Amino acid sequence: MLTDAFSLVLALIAMRLAARPAKGTYTFGLKRAEILSAQANGITLLLAAAWLGYEAVERLLRPPEVTGWMVLVTALAGVAVNLAATWCLSRANRASLNVEGAYQHILNDLFAFIGTAVAGVVVMTTGFARADTIATLFVVALMVKAGCGLLRESGRILLEAAPAGLDPDAIGGELARTPSVAEVHDLHIWTITSGEPALSAHVLVRPGGDCHAVRRDLGRLLADSYGLTHTTLQIDHEDPAPAPAAAAHCANGHGPAHRAVPQGR
Structure with missing residues (x-):
């Protein structure tokens, strides 16, 4: 007692x-x-x-x-x-x-x-x-x-593990398949406290893509499909240089990079 x-x-x-x-x-x-x-x-x-x-x-x-x-x-x-x-x-x-x-x-x-x-x-x-x-x-x-x-x-x-029922690899792959998205890396999904999941990621947009539109599309996707409303997305244009985009933008990347399947494949 x-x-x-x-x-x-x-x-x-x-x-x-x-x-x-x-x-x-x-x-x-x-x-x-x-x-x-x-x-x-x-x-x-x-x-x-x-x-x-x-x-x-x-x-x-x-x-x-x-x-x-x-x-x-x-x-x-x-x-x-x-x-x-x-x-x-x-x-x-x-x-x-x-x-x-x-x-x-x-x-x-x-x-x-x-x-x-x-x-x-x-x-x-x-x-x-x-x-x-x-x-x-x-x-x-x-x-x-x-x-x-x-x-x-x-x-x-x-320990900042992803909430049960949310697969970071699956979410990263779906984000990368969004139109105009070239790559998603530094993807983190964690729980602030009970019932408050959060997500952050670095998103590279293809040259000529609309960063603001991509941000809105990804926000709606995360909220509607996964219930993730507390999100922080860093949006940048893809570096046209031949070096890997993740290395160009993030010298010390955290986690795997999710790239879109090239069109025509």
Whole structure:
């Protein structure tokens, strides 16, 4: 319950920080505070799982005396509290990884109390004291799954990975096939915070092409086909020199270059 309280307080603090406007050196504001909060919640879930797992194995090998009715009463009180908390959080925007982190804490605690209630009934009716330990190990598995999921998703955002469902190579190829586009390179797709994907790229336009029209066409394509509305496109005319265009414009390119298929092929 203490870890649940910690996760809720952390989520609320992260929300307040993320809502602050961008200023000074923090050009994106503090939006990533929500991702750091989700990562912290994932870590606490794994730490709690490790501690509970260790305690459960100890009791599995040397089972203590378990008072079934006390386990059941405690569990039912916990179920009631966590049902209310889970219901409240389920109505929040769970697309936010920060909210999802707090939700997973409360949800896993709810599962723990349900398992504890079942174990209490088993102990009362059969005297099988290890039922409490077995229920704990089941909850530990759920906590590890939830904690790893939060760390994986928050890690992808912090490492600037492309959002799930967006293939940079496929997007780069489609941009390069746009009329008048000669090449697309330095293509980056990342997530600022939950639900806020962004894209930047360097686009070379064929000689004689209309840079402004190409920019508008690419913007509409990215918004309509991929839901990318936060885009920054550097538009330049292709260098007619025989040297590779990417080298002429970007001495240190980042990532593969996507070139249009020459007409007539």
